[in-house]
Amino acid sequence: xxxxxxxxxxxxxxxxxxxxxxxxxxxxxxxxxxxxxxxxxxxxxxxxxxxxxxxxxxxxxxxxxxxxxxxxxxxxxxxxxxxxxxxxxxxxxxxxxxxxxxxxxxxxxxxxxxxxxxxxxxxxxxxxxxxxxxxxxxxxxxxxxxxxxxxxxxxxxxxxxxxxxxxxxxxxxxxxxxxxxxxxxxxxxxxxxxxxxxxxxxxxxxxxxxxxxxxxxxxxxxxxxxxxxxxxxxxxxxxxxxxxxxxxxxxxxxxxxxxxxxxxxxxxxxxxxxxxxxxxxxxxxxxxxxxxxxxxxxxxxxxxxxxxxxxxxxxxxxxxxxxxxxxxxxxxxxxxxxxxxxxxxxxxxxxxxxxxxxxxxxxxx
Amino acid sequence: xxxxxxxxxxxxxxxxxxxxxxxxxxxxxxxxxxxxxxxxxxxxxxxxxxxxxxxxxxxxxxxxxxxxxxxxxxxxxxxxxxxxxxxxxxxxxxxxxxxxxxxxxxxxxxxxxxxxxxxxxxxxxxxxxxxxxxxxxxxxxxxxxxxxxxxxxxxxxxxxxxxxxxxxxxxxxxxxxxxxxxxxxx
Numbered sequence: 076x077x078x079x080x081x082x083x084x085x086x087x088x089x090x091x092x093x094x095x096x097x098x099x100x101x102x103x104x105x106x107x108x109x110x111x112x113x114x115x116x117x118x119x120x121x122x123x124x125x126x127x128x129x130x131x132x133x134x135x136x137x138x139x140x141x142x143x144x145x146x147x148x149x150x151x152x153x154x155x156x157x158x159x160x161x162x163x164x165x166x167x168x169x170x171x172x173x174x175x176x177x178x179x180x181x182x183x184x185x186x187x188x189x190x191x192x193x194x195x196x197x198x199x200x201x202x203x204x205x206x207x208x209x210x211x212x213x214x215x216x217x218x219x220x221x222x223x224x225x226x227x228x229x230x231x232x233x234x235x236x237x238x239x240x241x242x243x244x245x246x247x248x249x250x251x252x253x254x255x256x257x258x259x260x261x262x263x264x265x266x267x268x269x270x271x272x273x274x275x276x277x278x279x280x281x282x283x284x285x286x287x288x289x290x291x292x293x294x295x296x297x298x299x300x301x302x303x304x305x306x307x308x309x310x311x312x313x314x315x316x317x318x319x320x321x322x323x324x325x326x327x328x329x330x331x332x333x334x335x336x337x338x339x340x341x342x343x344x345x346x347x348x349x350x351x352x353x354x355x356x357x358x359x360x361x362x363x364x365x366x367x368x369x370x371x372x373x374x375x376x377x378x379x380x381x382x383x384x385x386x387x388x389x390x391x392x393x394x395x396x397x398x399x400x401x402x403x404x405x406x407x408x409x410x411x412x413x414x415x416x417x418x419x420x421x422x423x424x425x426x427x428x429x430x431x432x433x434x435x436x437x438x439x440x
Numbered sequence: 441x442x443x444x445x446x447x448x449x450x451x452x453x454x455x456x457x458x459x460x461x462x463x464x465x466x467x468x469x470x471x472x473x474x475x476x477x478x479x480x481x482x483x484x485x486x487x488x489x490x491x492x493x494x495x496x497x498x499x500x501x502x503x504x505x506x507x508x509x510x511x512x513x514x515x516x517x518x519x520x521x522x523x524x525x526x527x528x529x530x531x532x533x534x535x536x537x538x539x540x541x542x543x544x545x546x547x548x549x550x551x552x553x554x555x556x557x558x559x560x561x562x563x564x565x566x567x568x569x570x571x572x573x574x575x576x577x578x579x580x581x582x583x584x585x586x587x588x589x590x591x592x593x594x595x596x597x598x599x600x601x602x603x604x605x606x607x608x609x610x611x612x613x614x615x616x617x618x619x620x621x622x623x624x625x626x
Contacts, residue, residue, distance in 0.1 A: 096538065096539065122538075122539065124540070126540055132539075132540060134565055162565045164563065164565075168568050172565065182599070219571075222572060225568065267569075270574075271574050272572075272574055272575045272596065272597050275597070275598040275599060305598040307591075307595065367589055409590070409605065440539060
């Protein structure tokens, strides 16, 4: 806990302390046409943090997905470290972070506690184009550029192109700190401008080679550029996120991964993109003035394509997707949520489906 | 006469509780506290630290107003002014962010209204944007009892929600504490 305030200037946290917290979410998903839905405790995450002294701390998130892991089972959950880093705030607002860090691309990847976003499931753009929860081993700096502008910049173990796919994009290429091969060192960074407490505008990038020097695949340089905007006013909340990815040598990577018959096994694209726009309005104060609870009605439009531009094969129109999600989020407290939504999942092949989702979410610290 | 004696005895006991052996002596004024207070109340103010120990009944009253807990029972107040006038007060406190303490200073004018909020030490790895003046300015002019619901009356910062809420609850708590105890500040 805190020691007494010192005369050095209220720099007070001089005694080591450990803190815990966590978050979790239970989902019910019912796809149109299926006989019945399924209930899944999607994830339970425990935070463990430790303060060593005034400047140095440790932070971690340990996740159990889908409730259990069974030896020999074909399907099951996973235990994973989502974050585990030392944070050395050595100069005021500037610090160094080293360990398994969240890639600061997009918004949801760093801020994914269930009550902080609408919809039972995370936006699909934040799964497919920005592969949340995206973390890699590395180190870097964070800080502020004067009033209202923050930055993060890291050097991390990069992505591995053999994990990429035509439908899943770059998601399968994450190493996640699991015996990560540092052969593709990559840069990722983010700058945020807080124009006002109501407005946050961020831009972020990830750039690095993905082929590990495999000459047959070329360099496989990936450039991901993203932007996100948040605006709140009264009960109104607007969010938007967009990302585009350019992958050099995609055709070489595809050629290098042909099977023994010469057939393509991967159809990785040269370019992928996705964006979404979401509007929400808290209607509860309209009927219960002074309430501290909230009931937000929201709608979200998503568009993403993991084969926006390809070389050497014909795109699969199922990968050109647009989705509409409408629903409600009731929050008894700011850190608990009951969610209900309906999704219209469409693609350019007209193989469309709908999904009903319900869920609960919470976090505490 | 008897009732008067009891009142005098009660006041005497209260004084011992408030200012006697149990009250930690205030230390020197921290440099960043002095800098912040002089920015708010003027370079020429004399700053005098005063420690007030909260009673259990005061903490109970404050607890009904704000969910922010006290790290300890001592309210660290700094009176700012000259020999015969008070320009304002500063109150130093910590609130818990996601996993680390945030040290902040609340400045209050003689009328009990917020004159400023300064984030003196931010230790969390994310959410330092609460130091931005656009966030802190929202508290100016607010008094004890004014509505300060995060997200409604006080706009929280996207991506710094926990820190925004922690400081908002802390300001609400200190305003309530100040209103209850200012008669004891000497």
